[in-house]
Amino acid sequence: xxxxxxAQHGTLTHAEVVSIIVGVxxxxxxxxxxxxxxxxxxxxxxxxxxxxxHLPWVVTAYLLAATAVTPLYGKxxxxxxxRITLLVGIGIFIIGSVLCALAPTMLTLIIGRFIQGLGxxxxxxxxxxxxxxxxxxxxxxxxxxxxxxxxxxxxxxxPLLGGFFADKLHWSLIFWINLPLGLAAFLMTYxxxxxxxxxxxxxxxxxxxxIILLAATVSLMLLLNWGGITYPWLSREIIGLGVLSVVFWIxxxxxxxxxxxxxxxxxxxxxxxxxxxxxxxxxxxGSFIGLSIYLPVYLQTVxxxxxxxxxxxxxxxxxxxxxGAFISGALMPKVxxxxxxxxxxxxxxxxxxxVLALHPEPMPLIALEAxxxxxxxxxxxxxxxxxxxxxxxxxxxxxxxxxxxxxxARQLGGAIAVAIFGAIVFxxxxxxxxxxxxxxxxxxxxxxxxxxxxxxxxxxxxxxxxAAAVCLxxxxxxxxxxxxxxxxxxxxxxxxxxxx
Numbered sequence: 097x098x099x100x101x102x103a104q105h106g107t108l109t110h111a112e113v114v115s116i117i118v119g120v121x122x123x124x125x126x127x128x129x130x131x132x133x134x135x136x137x138x139x140x141x142x143x144x145x146x147x148x149x150h151l152p153w154v155v156t157a158y159l160l161a162a163t164a165v166t167p168l169y170g171k172x173x174x175x176x177x178x179r180i181t182l183l184v185g186i187g188i189f190i191i192g193s194v195l196c197a198l199a200p201t202m203l204t205l206i207i208g209r210f211i212q213g214l215g216x217x218x219x220x221x222x223x224x225x226x227x228x229x230x231x232x233x234x235x236x237x238x239x240x241x242x243x244x245x246x247x248x249x250x251x252x253x254x255p256l257l258g259g260f261f262a263d264k265l266h267w268s269l270i271f272w273i274n275l276p277l278g279l280a281a282f283l284m285t286y287x288x289x290x291x292x293x294x295x296x297x298x299x300x301x302x303x304x305x306x307i308i309l310l311a312a313t314v315s316l317m318l319l320l321n322w323g324g325i326t327y328p329w330l331s332r333e334i335i336g337l338g339v340l341s342v343v344f345w346i347x348x349x350x351x352x353x354x355x356x357x358x359x360x361x362x363x364x365x366x367x368x369x370x371x372x373x374x375x376x377x378x379x380x381x382g383s384f385i386g387l388s389i390y391l392p393v394y395l396q397t398v399x400x401x402x403x404x405x406x407x408x409x410x411x412x413x414x415x416x417x418x419x420g421a422f423i424s425g426a427l428m429p430k431v432x433x434x435x436x437x438x439x440x441x442x443x444x445x446x447x448x449x450x451v452l453a454l455h456p457e458p459m460p461l462i463a464l465e466a467x468x469x470x471x472x473x474x475x476x477x478x479x480x481x482x483x484x485x486x487x488x489x490x491x492x493x494x495x496x497x498x499x500x501x502x503x504x505a506r507q508l509g510g511a512i513a514v515a516i517f518g519a520i521v522f523x524x525x526x527x528x529x530x531x532x533x534x535x536x537x538x539x540x541x542x543x544x545x546x547x548x549x550x551x552x553x554x555x556x557x558x559x560x561x562x563a564a565a566v567c568l569x570x571x572x573x574x575x576x577x578x579x580x581x582x583x584x585x586x587x588x589x590x591x592x593x594x595x596x
Contacts (some may be wrong), residue, residue: 119284121221123182125246126189126277130158130212130416132254135392136407140262147202152518155389155582157206159511160317164310166507170500173225179289180416184460186282188215194272202305208271215517221503224483225495226289229495255414258384259407262301269469305351305359312344313447313508330442338455364501369489369579375483376574380442382509383449383567384417390560391520397553409461412469420476425484428583434481435580441477442572444470446565453561456554472478473570478575488583517560521553 134154142151173181192212199205213272261269319337350360352365364370391413395406422442428434448471483502490498 100313102419109384118180118188118291119281120226120288121246122217122277122284123186123281125250126186126274126281127216127223128246128250129254129277130216130274132250132388133258133273135389136255136258136410137262137267137270138389139393141205141267142202143417144267145199145202145205150202150206152389152522153206154202154209156511156518157459158213158216159385159507159514160313161210162217163213163504163507163511164306164313165214165217166221166504167309167500168306169495170225170503171219171359172220172350173222173500176494176499178222178226179285182226182285182289183282185215185222185279185422186285188212189219190275190278190282191215193271193278193573197268197271199268205569209523217503217507218500220498224411224487224503225499228339230387234237234397234433253408254403255410257407259402259404260403263402263404266506281371302351302355302359303358305348305355308344308351309359311465312341312348315341315344317511319516320512320519323519341463360501361497364490364498369581370486370498370501372574372578373486373489374502375405376478376571377482377502378505378509378510379567379574380482380571381506382513383571384472385506385510385562386513386567387564388414389514390517390521392558394553394557398456398557398583409465410468416469416472417476417479419577420473421479422500423473424477425480427570428481428484433580434577435578438481438574439572442568442575444474445472446568446572447569448474449561449565453558453565456558456561458554478571482578484583485578485581488581508546509567513564516563520559520563 117550138151138154141154168180169185177287189212192208192210195208195211196205197208199208226505258270263265315337319334319341322337323329323334352360352362355412389412391410392406395401395409397408400407423436424434449469451467485494485497486502498504
């Protein structure tokens with residue numbers, strides 16, 4: 097691997113920098129693969145465990161746990177170092193994977209996925225943080241090719257492996273595969289990160305703030321997943337969850353101002369680039385994560401594809417996002433106005449989703465793939481720009497917390513999008529939202545629908561595409577507002593306009 101040495105990396109040699117990058121890329125691959133390999137196997141899992149209605153929780157439980165703990169990983173790494181924090185995350189992730197693979201019921205699988213999320217929530221954020229420890233913001237964009245290769249491999253291999261395991265072998269293999277990968281990442285992390293430069297300062301971790309944030313997120317997720325399906329939207333259970341979520345979110349805001357060192361530092365929330373960049377990445381990644389979960393269901397129900405064929409059809413969508421990120425990352429240090437390409441990109445992504453919303457019924461496969469490519473490549477152009485812009489706007493000692501906050505925003509956006517898309521699909525199907533104005537589908541008929549019926553699914557997905565387009569529209573507006581600051585060329589340089 098020919099990686100140019102960074103201009104400044106303390107006492108690390110070029111060979112040590114390369115070794116560290118390879119190690120963290122493996123950890124990043126572990127987290128990225130888990131986000132793509134599950135999607136194509138979801139309908140098969142629902143049939144195998146006899147519970148398709150609670151299937152969204154296979155994804156939501158992971159996102160919920162990962163979302164809640166990601167900022168904690170960032171702050172913990174700022175206090176105790178990246179190495180021990182990454183080792184803890186990998187270990188918890190492996191334990192959760194074993195529980196998922198052995199799960200005899202949907203409830204057990206959901207619990208296993210929650211434990212997986214507790215570990216996986218730190219993998220990608222910590223890998224990005226470690227990259228920031230040893231490279232400057234301007235150099236970091238040159239490494240996008242290698243980071244993009246990780247996500248490209250996960251994006252292509254994930255759907256293919258998920259579909260192959262579900263069709264030809266057994267769905268549990270999508271979790272067993274994490275063991276050798278996780279152990280390899282653990283051993284490489286244990287050895288390579290010993291020489292990683294340490295930049296931590298003394299911090300206190302606001303445990304109470306983290307608990308309040310977890311409670312607020314859980315109540316919101318329950319509201320979105322149960323509303324209109326398990327309970328009517330105006331039922332006392334849903335209204336109660338809404339009130340509870342609002343109370344917890346208000347309590348969290350109060351805690352941010354009252355705590356000596358709040359869970360999310362106010363200096364980060366006041367930083368214009370961090371604030372607008374996180375809004376943009378939350379809505380763009382939220383839309384993409386939601387689509388990556390429900391497009392397999394769309395393809396298998398509306399188009400009648402098998403799980404294996406679905407994985408192949410989704411390759412342009414997954415690979416296109418990484419290609420867009422690679423192009424944007426490569427151009428970013430070479431142009432002054434690096435926001436222009438992702439602004440155009442998000443505009444085209446939004447238009448592509450509008451086309452799908454206007455025509456959710458089956459279209460020629462080549463036309464569908466063309467739309468997938470436009471949406472994914474265009475959306476991918478925004479990812480490195482928001483990431484590097486946010487890293488460029490904060491001092492090094494806050495990098496862990498900043499990356500934790502950014503990935504928290506992404507995962508919270510994903511969790512909410514998955515819940516909303518699920519509420520749209522399952523709500524419309526269960527209560528007569530399909531074509532022809534039928535009386536609705538029972539939970540039993542919904543399970544049968546995953547086995548091959550295509551009735552009533554296309555109109556429901558029309559509104560999924562509308563919701564995804566709205567998310568990208570919000571992401572576009574936030575990106576337009578984000579300040580375009582010159583990229584720093586050294587690691588230790590204090591960024592201008594940082595609010596301490």
